Amino acid sequence: MGEEVKPTPMEMDLLKELGNIGAGNATAALSSMLYDRKLDMVVPEVAFMSLPESIDLIGGPEAPVAGIYIEVSGDVRGHMAFLLPIDCAQGLVEQLLGHEFVEFDEMSCSVLEEVGNVVITSYLNALSSMTDLMIKPSVPGLAIDMAGAIWASILVGAELTDDYITVIKSAFSSEGRQIAGHIMLVPGEGGFHKFFNILLGTGSR
Amino acid sequence: MAEKFVNMSELKVAKGEEVLVTVGLGSCVGVAIYDKGRGVGGLAHVFLSESKNETDVKQPGKFADTAIPALISAVTALGGRRSVLEAKIAGGANLFPKLANSTLNVGKQNVAAVKKHLAKHGIVLKGMAVEGNKGRKMTFYPKNGMVLVQSIGEKPEEI
Numbered sequence: 001m002g003e004e005v006k007p008t009p010m011e012m013d014l015l016k017e018l019g020n021i022g023a024g025n026a027t028a029a030l031s032s033m034l035y036d037r038k039l040d041m042v043v044p045e046v047a048f049m050s051l052p053e054s055i056d057l058i059g060g061p062e063a064p065v066a067g068i069y070i071e072v073s074g075d076v077r078g079h080m081a082f083l084l085p086i087d088c089a090q091g092l093v094e095q096l097l098g099h100e101f102v103e104f105d106e107m108s109c110s111v112l113e114e115v116g117n118v119v120i121t122s123y124l125n126a127l128s129s130m131t132d133l134m135i136k137p138s139v140p141g142l143a144i145d146m147a148g149a150i151w152a153s154i155l156v157g158a159e160l161t162d163d164y165i166t167v168i169k170s171a172f173s174s175e176g177r178q179i180a181g182h183i184m185l186v187p188g189e190g191g192f193h194k195f196f197n198i199l200l201g202t203g204s205r
Numbered sequence: 206m207a208e209k210f211v212n213m214s215e216l217k218v219a220k221g222e223e224v225l226v227t228v229g230l231g232s233c234v235g236v237a238i239y240d241k242g243r244g245v246g247g248l249a250h251v252f253l254s255e256s257k258n259e260t261d262v263k264q265p266g267k268f269a270d271t272a273i274p275a276l277i278s279a280v281t282a283l284g285g286r287r288s289v290l291e292a293k294i295a296g297g298a299n300l301f302p303k304l305a306n307s308t309l310n311v312g313k314q315n316v317a318a319v320k321k322h323l324a325k326h327g328i329v330l331k332g333m334a335v336e337g338n339k340g341r342k343m344t345f346y347p348k349n350g351m352v353l354v355q356s357i358g359e360k361p362e363e364i
Contacts, residue, residue, distance in 0.1 A: 142303075
């Protein structure tokens, strides 16, 4: 396995822009699912960091979250996760089902999978139309668990086992913090190089 | 009582009243090795089964094949007796059971590798809480070898 190479400052800026565009589309989609509720996007972060450090990006290893995972294939490979604090997940289920939350039963889990699906595919659609790359999402997988357990399972399942990874993190929240979430994108084999080649016109490194 | 946190891929030792804690074990496996008579032990948060061709392993706790010998030497260096060392393990879950493509089921492989390397080094496995579909938190008390394992929304269970 090749060691991940730290992106140049220009590449970092580009990734931030990808995060911006993807998450912009994703939050717009989520907002329309929630009857046009206003969602504020936080400026995306692009980080080149060690695997354990990346867990702190999502609020620490022990935080209970709902995590939706989608594998990306096609012209580029990658892994996307939509992680939201457990109380926000419950709030979303309540709003979308229109009754009080009881437990993470089959119905609420399928609602969350669908929300994750919409959020992540909207993000990917934006990247795809920006670059003309074919980007294919897998079916979503859902886990309600400790953030660290979910994140580490995704990384290792994705064979992202180098000591360092590049992550694009986007976040949003609404007034009163009732809805907040993280959208994470990590590249698979080949890294973000295809994006760099197309958008920066640079040769492969 | 001082708690030391063991992050992913790390390995730490403790003695006496100190407690070692690792959280967010999904497919990862927490491995505790201790000499309960002397009250010393170590805990590793293993991320993968084999270091394979990674020649320069910076964090031996990352892989099962490197973590176990490293734990043994760290615990004996702290006064543990090699011949009486025991182990308890937790983790190796599959958090996404519905995703049929089981690249995500690394948990099972991790558990198998940890067991294999414990056996290879002659360490008795005294307790475990492994596999299943839930993440785990592991709290290890080197003073008596007690290990508590907890999943979200559940009570801690002693193994």
